[in-house]
Amino acid sequence: MTRVRVDLNISLDGFATTTDQTPENPFGEDWGRLTAAYAATRTFRERVFHDTSGAGTTGVDEKYAARYFENIGAEIMGAGMFGLHANPDDPDWRGWWGDEPPFHAPVFVLTHTPRERIEFANGTSFEFIDAAPEEALRRAVEAAEGADVRVGGGATTVREYLRAGLVDELHVGITPILIGSGIRLWDDLRGLESGYSVASETAESGVVHITFSRAN
Amino acid sequence: MTRVRVDLNISLDGFATTTDQTPENPFGEDWGRLTAAYAATRTFRERVFHDTSGAGTTGVDEKYAARYFENIGAEIMGAGMFGLHANPDDPDWRGWWGDEPPFHAPVFVLTHTPRERIEFANGTSFEFIDAAPEEALRRAVEAAEGADVRVGGGATTVREYLRAGLVDELHVGITPILIGSGIRLWDDLRGLESGYSVASETAESGVVHITFSRAN
Numbered sequence: 001m002t003r004v005r006v007d008l009n010i011s012l013d014g015f016a017t018t019t020d021q022t023p024e025n026p027f028g029e030d031w032g033r034l035t036a037a038y039a040a041t042r043t044f045r046e047r048v049f050h051d052t053s054g055a056g057t058t059g060v061d062e063k064y065a066a067r068y069f070e071n072i073g074a075e076i077m078g079a080g081m082f083g084l085h086a087n088p089d090d091p092d093w094r095g096w097w098g099d100e101p102p103f104h105a106p107v108f109v110l111t112h113t114p115r116e117r118i119e120f121a122n123g124t125s126f127e128f129i130d131a132a133p134e135e136a137l138r139r140a141v142e143a144a145e146g147a148d149v150r151v152g153g154g155a156t157t158v159r160e161y162l163r164a165g166l167v168d169e170l171h172v173g174i175t176p177i178l179i180g181s182g183i184r185l186w187d188d189l190r191g192l193e194s195g196y197s198v199a200s201e202t203a204e205s206g207v208v209h210i211t212f213s214r215a216n
Numbered sequence: 217m218t219r220v221r222v223d224l225n226i227s228l229d230g231f232a233t234t235t236d237q238t239p240e241n242p243f244g245e246d247w248g249r250l251t252a253a254y255a256a257t258r259t260f261r262e263r264v265f266h267d268t269s270g271a272g273t274t275g276v277d278e279k280y281a282a283r284y285f286e287n288i289g290a291e292i293m294g295a296g297m298f299g300l301h302a303n304p305d306d307p308d309w310r311g312w313w314g315d316e317p318p319f320h321a322p323v324f325v326l327t328h329t330p331r332e333r334i335e336f337a338n339g340t341s342f343e344f345i346d347a348a349p350e351e352a353l354r355r356a357v358e359a360a361e362g363a364d365v366r367v368g369g370g371a372t373t374v375r376e377y378l379r380a381g382l383v384d385e386l387h388v389g390i391t392p393i394l395i396g397s398g399i400r401l402w403d404d405l406r407g408l409e410s411g412y413s414v415a416s417e418t419a420e421s422g423v424v425h426i427t428f429s430r431a432n
Binding site: 012013014174176177178179180181184186187188189190191192193198199200201202203206207208210 | 229230390392395396403404407408417419422423424
């Protein structure tokens, strides 16, 4: 049965986004610090950097990194995560995920200004839809054909799904740094833990992995 | 050499205080949930409940609970933690810590309206001082005679010491619940981790223990 999953890196002070981007460093230094342990894993190196040498960490962080990619049949993301906000006026912009977006599945991009569907040879497609969370989820579940649906981000989209009670499994990797500003994942989610079982695990890197799971 | 220590329970969304107190339930339900794993430890039962039967948990939470009470020579707390805000007009109010306050050391209470010093037979004393954080710390260090000083709370007082760079060791027990409102420990502490080594450990209860330590 399809499960709806969320998987994010956040800082100890709860931020899922960073604010220190500059033209010279478009990701910013904080993003690198926030995701360092995840980016060091063997799975990330293979799936995102296309490094097939087998290099990368293989401990607890790797276990969660591998799980991130398992059994995902479709993905939902906000317009910002695709890159629409950065390039609102270029209808041919194909997102900032490069020629091999690491999704390998249909991706539904939530936007009020839909554009043409894009397909990539590796199985990734982007379909732009103007839909409420429930409707987008209905379409993603259908596209997933029994596999899981991931609500990939950004933080605002994820919180919308969490608040609507639509998420079956939430994994966060908490990096023990304080970044002080950005979008807080946990805002307005009082009592989220009700109806989930919650598990905590610490990685060699110092990252704390917390998983909220709901029985289907 | 004296180390300045802080030790708090916070929620996953970063709150060190709760807001659901009622006249019928003056601590509120959230406080009980936030501190449940700590209150279940053998050390807490013995030191705070005066339960000498040896009952209580003995795992990872207990290790941190025991450490909380080790080698503390003096304590600093805000007026609210002593109870002054709840009873501003009663000069004979002896705090809400009962006849055996669990401090067993001189406690310096920060207040703009000092009152008479109070002493208890178990070694606890409360001295009320109108002083800047540095000055209060100087007095506490002197009183501690080489043992450590704990900045006990509340959250606002703790943050003042953290922001001033006066804390050598910060331990937080993070309970994986979302309480949605209160005082956030981590506000305005961007980059706190610089100059500390940070360790993470998970308890059987699901509580995540994070310790920031500075070399003296």
